[in-house]
Amino acid sequence: MPQQASALSGSEFRAGRIIDDPVFFDGNAMNVTEVQMFLNAKVPECDTNGTQFTTRWNGGAGRYYTRAEWGALNGNPAPYTCLKDYSENTPTRAADAYCSGTFFGGVKSAARIIDDVSRACSVSQKALIVLLQKEQSLITDDWPWAIQYRSATGYGCPDTAACDEAYYGFFNQVYNAARQFQRYIHQANLFNFRSGQTAYVQFNPNAGCGGSNVFIENPATAALYNYTPYQPNAPALDNLYGTGDGCSAYGNRNFWRMFNDWFGTTQAPNWSWQWNSQYAFTNQNKTTPKDLNNLRPGEQVYVGFTARNTGNMTWSNSSNPIRVGTLAPMERASWFAQGSNWLSPSRPATLREASVAPGAVGTFEFWLTAPNISGTYNERFGLLSEGRTWLNDIGLSYGIRVVPDTFSWQWNSQYAYTDQNKTTAKNLQTMRVGEKAYVGFTARNTGNMTWTNNGANPMRVGTVNPLERTSSFASGSSWLGNSRPAAMKETSVAPGAVGTFEFWITANNTGSFNERFGLVAEGRTWLNDVGLSYGIVVSPDTYSWQWQSQYAYTNQNKTTPRNLNNLSPGEQVYVGFTARNTGNVTWTNNGANPLRVGTADPRERNSVFGLGSNWIGVTRPAAMKETSVAPGAVGTFEFWLTAPNTPGTYNERFSLLAEGRTWLNDLGLSYGIRVGN
Known part of the structure; x- marks a missing residue:
């Protein structure tokens, strides 16, 4: 948040270094809540209806004019909207070469406009707040007029001509001013004042008031001179909070003074940094992110972070290199150093880039190897310029949990x-x-x-x-x-x-x-x-069966059924039956245990109907016709019967057997046959 500086003296003003780059171009200097709180603090109560008196005498009324009366006489009637309460419908502005972020449109408060423009164009919220005060006193005015919003930052308002209507409006003014500051940097050759060069800077628009040569130390100071091309003379600096003489100009003096009064020094420390990003991966190619809450003893993880150089010195990875060092306490030997190929137990890594200028971002990456002792760790790191100084401690840490090897x-x-x-x-x-x-x-x-x-x-x-x-x-x-x-x-x-x-x-x-x-x-x-x-x-293997059907024909083609009650001696008849496999073994008609028909009652009886019938044997009429019959399926058995020469009535009984293994259940299958004379 803003800080009140101690008593300021004009002797502290440095014409060549009004403000440092890390301070001026810090788009994260404040957030929208902090901006709003600052505006609220500067105008606790707005004179919305203009009821307070001015210092202008109203002779007719015998009193001073109220603000509402004076405003109306000058074309600015009440009500008045203070900056803390102001809002407008803004357009969207796409990112470009000067403002690298997109400004998304919509109805936005003044605080939101300031913050969003700051982030889109990387210009400090603090700098824009001071600019609004320097140009139109909008920050502290408790009854601002429309003209103050119309030309809020003085953009498009040259000293020698009227303001350009194309840039009227609060948003237009703030956005274009911030964008212009970046343009002064990106197209420095188009403008009069440039960093690293000596330039003649006048004290006043009147050239007769003179000026002096100024060595401009940084781009931010060059940008301020291009925006307001005058420096304060000695009288202006001697009376820092008042007026100087007829040759004094106050723009850059007031910017410097207000910034110091409201936010502290305009100068960045020589060595400082700001956190930008942080990450952890399973590999050096950074393809697979790693959760640091579940490391195993000995497991390695590739971590890194990026840091913005907010100091005035360029970082190097060679001379007094910028390195990562252990903190809490400083120079602590880390548990995660062993096996990680660090520079030392307290130095994980050096800056990856050869150099990083003020305002730019550097990268630091290194391995962490989980110790054998399980537990929760808060590994704290900072930056240092080796052999010179430690940088500010921003509290960078890696929260790590090491768990024992778990198989589940x-x-x-x-x-x-x-x-x-x-x-x-x-x-x-x-x-x-x-x-x-x-x-x-x-x-x-x-x-x-x-x-x-x-x-x-x-x-x-x-x-x-x-x-x-x-x-x-x-x-x-x-x-x-x-x-x-x-x-x-x-x-x-x-x-x-x-x-x-x-x-x-x-x-x-x-x-x-x-x-x-x-x-x-x-x-x-x-x-x-x-x-x-x-x-x-x-x-156990179960062989069993169930009768399905039974038949008798005069021929093997089974075209003419034959009544078995009237066979002649020596007559042949083609008989058959079907059987369902009710066991758990698949029947086969070959191999070690083929399924066959066998004579029964008694078993292995020599049948008188086998002679001349081409049976397998006198007790084995036939094998199953199908190659195999699974449990639940139906098999077929067919064979010839030849009537014996002896007339009479016969009850020819058969059953099934798995040859060489077992006989199946006897269902009483029979053929009733009568052989005549």
């Missing part, structure tokens, strides 16, 4: 398939001995360590309940070990990302199982147990 996970998904391509889902409640299933799950990394599938501590699936249990599903499954089904499929999984674990399980024993697994960083630690399990039921 969260269940994400789980699945089971019949194949590794994961095309056919598998119900684990219906497994058979010897059957395999391809199972898997996905896990979210909720710790702070990146998981890997190789190296010293690969992330793997392990058996739990109890830990390191030898699983009955390991044999025949190509696991890493009897208690280690698999490693993570991905090469690495960062915190917050998801990893995949897949492996075969082989049913080796019948029964109901709750197969429990967890994750382990091999050689390091087991992760939290989330209760991951696979409920598995392994049933």
Whole structure:
């Protein structure tokens, strides 16, 4: 906030250094609230209706004129709006070569206009406030007239001519004045007064009053002379708060005096800085931001900040280089220095740019390595000109929390398939001995360590309940070990990302199982147990069937049905039946245990209908016609019967068997046959 300076003397005025650049061109010198508070303080109460008396005598009334009366006589009737209460509808002004920020339009208060223009054009709010007072006394006037707003900063108002109407209006005046100050800098060759040169500066518009040669030390002072091209003479400086003589000019004297009175010195310290930005990344290329609240012991982070040179000296990275130093206390050996390649335990880095002029911005970047001791740290840093002086301490700090290595996970998904391509889902409640299933799950990394599938501590699936249990599903499954089904499929999984674990399980024993697994960083630690399990039921092989249909024909093409109650001796008939697989084993018509029809009642009976029928054997009419029939599906069995030579009535009984394995349930399947004479 503004500061009241101690008693000022004209002898302190330096014609070549009225104000320093870091002070004049500081667009962040105040914020809008501070500007408004300053305006309020200067005019606590506005004489809106002009009720106070002037010093002008009204002879007719026998008293002094009121302000309202005097204003009306001069074309400025009440009410009057003080600057603290003033607002107007402003236009938008796009950024250009002089004002690098956009001024966004809208209805804005005077304080907001001053602040927004300051930021858009990088001219101090304090400088604009003083300019408004110097030109029109708007800051302290408690009954300002319209003409004061019309030409608020004196822009476009030469000493020798009337003001230019194109620049009338408060916003126009403030914006164009600030923009012009920047133009004096960016196009210095177009103007009379330039930084670093000696120029003849008059004392008064009257050339006969004389002047003197002045070495102009900085651009801000040059800008003030280009705006108001006169310097105060000795009488003006001797009577700093009054008038001098007929050759005195007061513009730049008043600017300097008011600024000092209201805001303190116009001179910046030789060595000072202002925070501009701050950042932290995981890498030196600065592609991935890093949260400093979750560092692991030994983890490195690349931090940096930018700093505006608000002093009068150019910073260098060679001679008396500008460096980052540790503070709180000064020259403290930092916990974060070891392994960070600092210049020393108290010197993280040097300015990256070769030089940074006053008003420009410099960059400082360096690594921080988290110490092995977990905890919360507030790492404080400052700037110094090595071998010369420390700069002002602005409280730059990095709040850092170092947490221990954490391995943890969260269940994400789980699945089971019949194949590794994961095309056919598998119900684990219906497994058979010897059957395999391809199972898997996905896990979210909720710790702070990146998981890997190789190296010293690969992330793997392990058996739990109890830990390191030898699983009955390991044999025949190509696991890493009897208690280690698999490693993570991905090469690495960062915190917050998801990893995949897949492996075969082989049913080796019948029964109901709750197969429990967890994750382990091999050689390091087991992760939290989330209760991951696979409920598995392994049933013994079951062969069973259900009758579906039955038929008899005169031919293999099954075009003419045949009544079996009237066969002639030696006559052949083509019979068949269909059977539903109600077991849990897929039937096949080849291999080790093909599904066949066998004679029954008793089993393995030599049938009199087999002779001449081309059976597999006298007890085996036929095999299943389909190559395979899954549980729930239907298979077909067909074969010839040849009537024996002995007439009579026969009840020919058949059933199914898995050859070399087992007979299926006997449903009483039969063919009732009568062979005549």
